[in-house]
């Protein structure tokens with residue numbers, strides 16, 4: 001690299017540089033720097049040190065960006081030509097115009113200009129990881145799918161979690177459905193189980209999907225609100241689409257504000273088919289059940305997490321996998337036949353309905369473990385292409401009109417998004433089993449068939465003629481007999497819109513029911529048109545009269561007339577425990593995070609005991625302190641902090657402990673961020689361990705009088721274990737009544 005220097009340095013002037021102040025850019029006008037003109041050069045003070053070259057300055061902090069003939073591979077262009085200078089455009093002289101001849105610059109800039117691809121039209125924000133699926137129970141009796149034959153066999157997997165409505169840069173804790181898309185690279189082709197963390201959907205027929213998504217996304221004239229359904233267009237569509245009521249109960253529940261991607265369930269949603277080697281078929285619904293248990297945050301916490309750490313979920317997954325705490329899910333199947341389908345109160349082809357586990361138990365047949373983060377986000381998570389139509393032999397579709405529509409959409413969307421029909425050549429999308437076909441050419445073809453033959457049938461024989469159909473091993477659709485007139489119609493068997501919404505609501509724990517009411521009031525309070533608010537409530541009356549009253553009251557409106565129901569709801573469906581998060585939480589604090597607020601002089605023995613207890617439980621901790629450099633404990637040892645207090649609010653932790661000296665407490669009591677730390681933890685019903693001198697903070701925060709049994713003292717080291725064990729309950733829901741006016 002050439003950097004013009006003026007005047008040329010003599011040995012003596014270099015020596016002076018070490019003792020005299022250097023001339024900085026601020027001392028010179030920009031036109032002075034690097035100038036060639038001798039007049040300008042002479043304007044420098046006689047004893048001025050020479051500015052270092054760019055390379056010298058870069059090197060002064062440690063590594064330099066240049067190596068001359070060393071061991072490190074040289075930077076090259078995309079065509080492999082070694083690059084000597086990656087800092088400066090090729091120009092005429094030192095201050096002249098750039099030259100078109102600079103192929104390296106053009107290549108670098110053009111490539112940059114093309115870096116973005118269209119984000120997914122839905123599920124734009126996502127995060128993926130690699131792992132494997134291991135079969136624990138053979139399903140050979142009901143399906144010929146290769147992946148379900150051999151117990152103990154592992155199939156490579158890639159999973160992408162996502163939110164639905166927000167754009168790629170939206171925050172993780174938006175109230176939204178989570179996508180749970182699994183690609184299993186089976187030995188008979190890729191199987192994409194493209195599911196959600198909710199077992200039902202908003203609509204029954206794919207025809208309505210563009211309308212649903214238009215209504216949920218930012219309103220088209222103003223392009224807001226981003227990543228939220230709390231606006232007129234969404235609720236207008238919903239209130240005019242009663243089939244969405246069951247899904248509405250789910251999305252207004254805490255399912256849509258999960259604590260972690262590791263603590264969500266996954267569902268295939270639709271009824272699929274298994275087909276055995278004799279062509280016999282049985283229906284199947286797929287479930288992923290997290291070993292970590294279900295867990296969510298509360299709404300006020302979600303709002304604050306979005307500000308404190310918009311990447312909360314992706315960071316959590318990244319950290320857990322890198323720490324070796326591999327998230328795991330069990331794969332469960334609900335199997336049922338035509339006789340069950342005929343006797344069921346609802347249509348098994350209707351994706352707004354689920355089959356309660358009490359009616360058809362979930363049989364656990366395998367486990368999914370995520371044990372490797374991606375090497376490159378774009379190459380893997382962004383370019384992965386899931387398609388519902390990717391099912392290997394032995395798995396088939398039902399006639400669910402939503403699934404049928406999806407099977408059209410996904411291939412089309414990948415071609416648009418990835419820009420070529422050859423997206424299957426990308427390593428993340430390529431099958432890991434043998435593959436042979438005659439599809440060829442197109443943009444970015446990387447794997448065209450070898451040899452002379454690119455068609456079939458051909459007469460080039462078994463060695464040169466290429467692949468052939470295999471009627472035995474090949475995919476064969478289930479030979480279902482279907483009859484009827486061609487028509488656009490919704491089956492009468494899809495007409496009950498409220499019964500399962502009600503069943504979901506009555507299956508919730510009291511705190512969960514309260515959250516559903518709160519969420520409805522919150523969302524509808526953001527809706528500007530009163531008629532949309534009351535039309536929504538008119539549907540809730542069919543779900544649960546008390547819920548409708550709570551919401552009407554929260555909005556300050558009278559109870560409207562009940563909506564006209566397409567079919568009278570069944571109001572005595574029994575509650576189902578599997579529908580509640582609280583009833584399916586973990587029984588340990590494993591994989592959870594404790595935030596420890598420390599000050600100088602905090603009790604070292606208690607701190608040590610707390611870390612041991614956290615470790616014993618399989619949990620993790622982070623230290624928050626007034627300064628990022630950390631604190632000096634009572635034994636004189638220093639502990640580095642992970643967060644300065646205003647960068648590590650308590651919303652980032654599952655539980656908190658306050659270990660401070662009396663002096664530390666007195667000074668932290670004056671700090672708004674420290675007071676928020678404890679008041680938020682309290683308001684979000686978290687467990688709070690209170691070190692012996694911490695009281696002043698709680699007094700100043702105004703909650704000292706309210707502290708309850710979930711705020712135990714940690715006055716001595718032996719208290720630490722009991723505190724961490726108490727944290728297993730995750731939240732102290734009875735406190736909600738004390739911190740929420742609506743609950744009093």
Ligand code: HDE
Nearest residue numbers: 120123160179180181195196206209269405406409410413
């Ligand atoms: Fe999707 N959906 N969807 N969807 N969906 C997409 O495909 C679509 C539906 C789901 O991490 C798109 O690659 C239609 C239900 C997930 O890459 C698109 C209909 C369920 C993901 C598309 C549905 C899902 C998508 C956008 C109704 C749960 C993210 C980008 C007929 C069972 C996959 C893309 C990933 C993505 C279409 C309904 C789940 C446009 C037409 C129901 C998890 O093809």
